[in-house]
Amino acid sequence: MSETVLSASGVRKSYPSGDRRIEVLCGADLRVAAGESVSIRGESGSGKSTLLNLLSGLDAPDSGEIRWDGLAPSAGRRARFLGMVFQSFYLIPELDALQNVLMAGRMLGSPGAESRARARDLLERVGLGGRASHLPAQLSGGERQRVAVARALMNSPSLLLADEPTGNLDERTGEAVIDLLLGLSRETGTALVLVTHNPAHAARTGRALTLHDGLLR
Amino acid sequence: MPWFLYLALKQLFPTGRRFPFFTAISVTGVALGVAVLVIVTSVMGGFGYEIRRMIVQTEGEVQVKANGLMEDPSAVLGMVRASPVAAGATPFVEGPVGAVCNGRPAYPEMRGIDVGSVASVANLARFVRAGRLEDLDDDSVILSWELAQRLGAGIGAEIEVYSPLLFERLKADEIVLPRRLRVAGLFEVGHQHLDSSVAYVTLRAAQELYGLGRAVHGINVRLKPEVGDAEGAQQLQAALPQGAVARPWTHKWESFLWVLNLEKTINFFLLLFIVVIAAFSVMSSLLISVVRKTREIGLLGALGASPRDVALCFCAQAFLIGTAGTAIGVGLGFTVLHFRNQLVQGIAGALQRQDTLRQFYHFTDLPSHTLPSDLILTVVLAILISTLAGLLPAWRAARLKPVEALRSE
Ligand SMILES: Nc1ncnc2c1ncn2[C@@H]1O[C@H](COP(=O)(O)OP(=O)(O)OP(=O)(O)O)[C@@H](O)[C@H]1O
Numbered sequence: 001m002s003e004t005v006l007s008a009s010g011v012r013k014s015y016p017s018g019d020r021r022i023e024v025l026c027g028a029d030l031r032v033a034a035g036e037s038v039s040i041r042g043e044s045g046s047g048k049s050t051l052l053n054l055l056s057g058l059d060a061p062d063s064g065e066i067r068w069d070g071l072a073p074s075a076g077r078r079a080r081f082l083g084m085v086f087q088s089f090y091l092i093p094e095l096d097a098l099q100n101v102l103m104a105g106r107m108l109g110s111p112g113a114e115s116r117a118r119a120r121d122l123l124e125r126v127g128l129g130g131r132a133s134h135l136p137a138q139l140s141g142g143e144r145q146r147v148a149v150a151r152a153l154m155n156s157p158s159l160l161l162a163d164e165p166t167g168n169l170d171e172r173t174g175e176a177v178i179d180l181l182l183g184l185s186r187e188t189g190t191a192l193v194l195v196t197h198n199p200a201h202a203a204r205t206g207r208a209l210t211l212h213d214g215l216l217r
Numbered sequence: 218m219p220w221f222l223y224l225a226l227k228q229l230f231p232t233g234r235r236f237p238f239f240t241a242i243s244v245t246g247v248a249l250g251v252a253v254l255v256i257v258t259s260v261m262g263g264f265g266y267e268i269r270r271m272i273v274q275t276e277g278e279v280q281v282k283a284n285g286l287m288e289d290p291s292a293v294l295g296m297v298r299a300s301p302v303a304a305g306a307t308p309f310v311e312g313p314v315g316a317v318c319n320g321r322p323a324y325p326e327m328r329g330i331d332v333g334s335v336a337s338v339a340n341l342a343r344f345v346r347a348g349r350l351e352d353l354d355d356d357s358v359i360l361s362w363e364l365a366q367r368l369g370a371g372i373g374a375e376i377e378v379y380s381p382l383l384f385e386r387l388k389a390d391e392i393v394l395p396r397r398l399r400v401a402g403l404f405e406v407g408h409q410h411l412d413s414s415v416a417y418v419t420l421r422a423a424q425e426l427y428g429l430g431r432a433v434h435g436i437n438v439r440l441k442p443e444v445g446d447a448e449g450a451q452q453l454q455a456a457l458p459q460g461a462v463a464r465p466w467t468h469k470w471e472s473f474l475w476v477l478n479l480e481k482t483i484n485f486f487l488l489l490f491i492v493v494i495a496a497f498s499v500m501s502s503l504l505i506s507v508v509r510k511t512r513e514i515g516l517l518g519a520l521g522a523s524p525r526d527v528a529l530c531f532c533a534q535a536f537l538i539g540t541a542g543t544a545i546g547v548g549l550g551f552t553v554l555h556f557r558n559q560l561v562q563g564i565a566g567a568l569q570r571q572d573t574l575r576q577f578y579h580f581t582d583l584p585s586h587t588l589p590s591d592l593i594l595t596v597v598l599a600i601l602i603s604t605l606a607g608l609l610p611a612w613r614a615a616r617l618k619p620v621e622a623l624r625s626e
């Protein structure tokens with residue numbers, strides 16, 4: 001079996017609610033191997049986004065352990081290790097498509113000709129080669145999400161985390177984005193954790209998990 | 218270029234937006250403040266500079282005086298001229314006289330100049346508007362412009378001059394006649410103080426009017442260009458005999474210059490508040506921007522940005538606004554200064570108040586002299602204050618937790 005990119009063990013997270021605390025995650029475990037694709041389904045409010053935030057190191061669990069390539073998550077490693085795609089795209093409105101993709105690269109230093117070429121290539125691969133100089137406001141929802149996918153892959157991360165990437169898209173556009181995500185992650189050997197409501201999308205990943213009562217199964 | 222600087226630039230000047238409205242407003246505020254500071258400090262500096270120019274061009278940088286009369290001017294003159302700091306020296310006699318022409322009286326300040334050596338100190342010929350300095354002899358006088366107008370005396374007119382000595386003699390029951398001098402020229406320096414009531418005569422005529430014999434009141438000295446005023450006076454002093462003192466021009470005008478400087482300092486700090494207020498507007502527009510861009514700030518965190526870099530992104534925006542505003546403000550300030558006379562004349566002309574202007578400000582033209590130190594202080598303070606205005610927005614942006622920022626709607 002290939003090496004583990006991401007591991008989570010006994011992860012717990014609770015939020016204060018009035019004078020009690022609601023337990024969102026109560027000991028979730030997850031191992032993702034390099035290049036593997038995993039889907040996570042669950043009811044709304046079951047804690048899928050909470051889990052992804054912990055996996056991405058943006059938030060810390062109350063207890064339990066997260067490991068990126070066997071090491072604790074750190075902000076300094078995030079740009080290189082991790083790409084993220086969100087339900088609502090989060091493109092920077094002042095930057096055109098190409099610059100939005102390049103923005104991920106800028107986190108690692110001034111982009112050279114090589115980075116620019118890579119960003120162009122990624123846009124080409126998500127089918128937006130001709131829209132490089134368009135601002136997010138000039139793109140459709142599906143096109144924006146494709147730019148976000150290209151941005152997530154910009155730094156050749158080991159892991160891609162996608163939180164309901166098709167949530168704001170119609171069925172056909174959503175299908176195209178899932179095609180891209182699965183296709184590109186397979187092509188580039190990037191592990192993928194995909195949170196989705198759509199059983200059909202979940203079925204296309206290598207492993208389909210469900211988050212229920214704070215546990216991953 | 219670090220990403221935060223790139224993004225700061227892009228947020229201020231977004232791609233495809235022809236007119237960045239928020240940026241323009243913030244920059245304009247700073248620019249106006251800086252322009253006003255540049256204009257006011259330059260004009261105030263201009264007053265000081267013009268006074269110096271006027272004094273130095275008519276009297277030299279340093280004045281040597283004895284305790285009372287200088288009985289043997291040629292000895293002192295020789296010492297002064299031998300000094301390595303002096304470029305020229307000329308003796309003078311000065312004092313009030315009474316003058317009458319066409320039955321109109323005036324009490325001008327008389328200045329006796331040594332026609333032979335005055336040019337080594339002062340280029341008086343430059344200011345002579347009618348007649349010629351060379352035509353000045355022991356029986357003639359050159360009047361300041363306004364004095365001539367008040368007396369109704371043109372070139373060639375005869376004026377009667379009464380010196381204090383005549384009154385002494387009258388008391389001794391001598392019958393004395395006033396000295397009759399022919400007007401050989403008119404001069405105008407451009408400063409109300411000098412143009413209102415001064416009469417130049419030859420040194421010999423002045424000595425006779427005051428009954429001085431060979432004595433003079435003092436010696437005006439022109440320093441070599443590379444020698445500072447105070448330093449030159451000090452060096453001369455060391456070379457002078459007992460009883461003689463060398464003083465820089467600033468001595469005579471000390472209180473005036475002090476008040477001028479005080480006014481300038483007060484004005485500077487009051488007007489600096491325009492920049493401070495502009496900085497508040499920069500701060501509030503950046504704070505709005507932090508709120509508007511909360512989700513993008515969260516995204517930057519998800520892309521791997523550190524809170525420090527997020528903070529720097531907003532500080533950089535404030536710095537860029539401050540720098541752009543300062544640059545535009547300096548340009549605007551100098552443009553206004555360049556056209557200041559047209560502007561002032563236009564306003565005064567529209568109000569029919571040119572004469573009032575001249576009376577109150579002593580100058581025919583609005584002076585301007587920008588001290589590099591004033592300019593540097595303005596630029597540094599304006600950029601510093603604007604950048605400080607970015608600290609609060611930067612702190613708020615850095616404090617946002619990416620998870621919460623991304624959740625926010
Ligand atoms: N910062 C927070 N403070 C308080 N409660 C929170 C916070 N974040 C999440 N929760 C709660 O935790 C639970 C899980 O939220 P989460 O966003 O992870 O759900 P989800 O599975 O992603 O839902 P959805 O499918 O609707 O996106 C919810 O009940 C939510 O109210």
Ligand SMILES: [Mg+2]
Nearest residue numbers: 048049050163
């Ligand atoms: Mg969610």
